[in-house]
Amino acid sequence: xxxxxxxxxxxxxxxxxxxxxxxxxxxxxxxxxxxxxxxxxxxxxxxxxxxxxxxxxxxxxxxxxxxxxxxxxxxxxxxxxxxxxxxxxxxxxxxxxxxxxxxxxxxxxxxxxxxxxxxxxxxxxxxxxxxxxxxxxxxxxxxxxxxxxxxxxxxxxxxxxxxxxxxxxxxxxxxxxxxxxxxxxxxxxxxxxxxxxxxxxxxxxxxxxxxxxxxxxxxxxxxxxxxxxxxxxxxxxxxxxxxxxxxxxxxxxxxxxxxxxxxxxxxxxxxxxxxxxxxxxxxxxxxxxxxxxxxxxxxxxxxxxxx
Numbered sequence: 001x002x003x004x005x006x007x008x009x010x011x012x013x014x015x016x017x018x019x020x021x022x023x024x025x026x027x028x029x030x031x032x033x034x035x036x037x038x039x040x041x042x043x044x045x046x047x048x049x050x051x052x053x054x055x056x057x058x059x060x061x062x063x064x065x066x067x068x069x070x071x072x073x074x075x076x077x078x079x080x081x082x083x084x085x086x087x088x089x090x091x092x093x094x095x096x097x098x099x100x101x102x103x104x105x106x107x108x109x110x111x112x113x114x115x116x117x118x119x120x121x122x123x124x125x126x127x128x129x130x131x132x133x134x135x136x137x138x139x140x141x142x143x144x145x146x147x148x149x150x151x152x153x154x155x156x157x158x159x160x161x162x163x164x165x166x167x168x169x170x171x172x173x174x175x176x177x178x179x180x181x182x183x184x185x186x187x188x189x190x191x192x193x194x195x196x197x198x199x200x201x202x203x204x205x206x207x208x209x210x211x212x213x214x215x216x217x218x219x220x221x222x223x224x225x226x227x228x229x230x231x232x233x234x235x236x237x238x239x240x241x242x243x244x245x246x247x248x249x250x251x252x253x254x255x256x257x258x259x260x261x262x263x264x265x266x267x268x269x270x271x272x273x274x275x276x277x278x279x280x281x282x283x284x285x286x287x288x289x290x291x292x293x294x295x296x297x298x299x300x301x302x303x304x305x306x307x
Contacts (some may be wrong), residue, residue, distance in 0.1 A: 006265060010291040014136070014158050015073040020064045028053065029060040031070065036283055041163035049074030074229055077159060079137040081166040083112060085130050086123035093152060093291050098284050100125065100139065100155040104268050110144045110153070125155060142169060143176065143278065146241065151178070151275025152293040164283050175279040178233045179222075179295060181272035182265055186221050187227050193217045193246040197239055205259055206241045208249045209240065215239045218248045226307045228255055228266065232276075243273060255302070268298050 020031065030050060032042060042060070045051070052071040064070070091103040101110055102121070104110070109120040109210070117123075125139040140162035142154040154174070156162035168174050198212025199205070206212075214222050216236035223230040229252070233243055244260045253262035257271035268273075279290040 014076055015071060015159060016160060017069045019044075019072055020068040021066060022064070025067045025112050026064050027060070028058065028062050028064060028070065031064055032060075032072070036164040036167055037072075037160075038163050038167060041160065044159070045072060045074055052166045055107075074160075076135040076140040079126070083126055084112065084118060084123060086119045086125035087117055087127050087131075088124050090124045091127045092128075093293060095144055095270065098157055099282070100157055101278070102153050102155065104145055104150060104153050104275075106148050106296065106298070108225065109147045110141060117294040121153065129157075130135065140165075141173070143238075143275075145275055146244075146271070146273075148270035149273045150293070150296050150299075151274065152291055153275070154278055154291075159194050165280070168280055170221075170299060172236060173281065174236075175277075175278045175290075176235045176238075176275065177236070179274045179276045180231045180233055180243060180247070181228050181255045181266075181268075181299065183228055183249050183255060183266075185224060186219075189221045191219055193219065193250060195246075195249070197242065197245045199240075206239070206245045208245065211238055213237070215242050215246065216242055223303065225305065228302075230303055243270040243289070267302055270298070272299055272302065274299055 013065035018035065029042065031213045046060060050073045051060060053062060053064065053068050092098035093103055109116050111115045111122050111238065112120050115218060122139060122141065126137060129137055129139065136158045138155040140159065142156055142165045145151060145153060154165065156165050194216045195208055196210065198209035199204045199268055200207065214237060218234045218236060221229055222232050235242060244254060244257055249281040253260045255262055255266040255272040256264060256268040262271065274295060274297070275293060277290060277292045279288060282289045
């Protein structure tokens with residue numbers, strides 16, 4: 001269980017609570033590791049937080065016994081003064097004390113950068129958090145999308161959720177599906193594109209490279225048109241531009257994808273790529289959850305086309 005907004009001597013804390021059910025002798029540190037608290041997160045907790053067993057302050061090496069109530073608390077993260085809040089709209093799919101799942105529109109940059117520091121997805125999330133009176137004002141984007149890719153983005157609302165989610169990212173345990181419209185016809189109804197990708201010097205574009213990072217994209221043909229194909233894709237790795245590179249290098253660039261050679265006269269003015277769903281294990285509710293983002297109009301028009 002997680003409790004946000006707990007106040008103690010004027011300080012706002014995040015608090016996690018578990019009841020220990022295993023055999024005696026397990027240390028608190030080992031128990032927390034079993035519950036997904038990474039070594040880095042543990043060091044942060046030890047430096048700024050508080051460990052309690054049965055409401056008594058303890059060290060991380062204390063031995064636990066069945067029925068013990070374990071509590072971990074740490075201060076909420078303060079606002080980053082370099083990130084301004086934006087009041088522009090935020091399309092929220094789901095929100096609870098730990099997670100924010102949003103539908104990012106095409107054209108909106110995910111994080112502030114040299115070309116845009118005023119109105120990115122992070123700026124809008126900060127504005128939303130301020131408006132709802134949140135004490136944690138440093139949103140952590142677990143998944144990111146290219147500027148002109150639309151769809152679902154998972155955000156951790158505090159650093160414990162961020163640590164737990166990033167371990168799932170490292171283990172490729174977060175299931176992400178994309179809808180895409182790719183040029184041409186596919187021979188197979190289902191396939192796996194598997195070759196490494198990388199970049200040359202400071203070039204934005206990625207390429208098929210033997211010395212690049214391993215990248216795997218699984219696809220299913222959903223619908224065939226005369227000059228393009230609707231695909232459902234699942235990422236088994238999370239490389240920059242992965243879907244765009246894999247499809248382009250196999251002769252099927254995304255419609256509207258100028259950077260990777262996609263046709264620009266197909267009726268869409270950005271790459272036809274939409275993050276349609278995400279599934280992950282929520283360690284706070286101890287269950288798998290899945291969220292979906294509706295198909296945007298510019299892609300829906302092409303899907304509904306009659307050949």
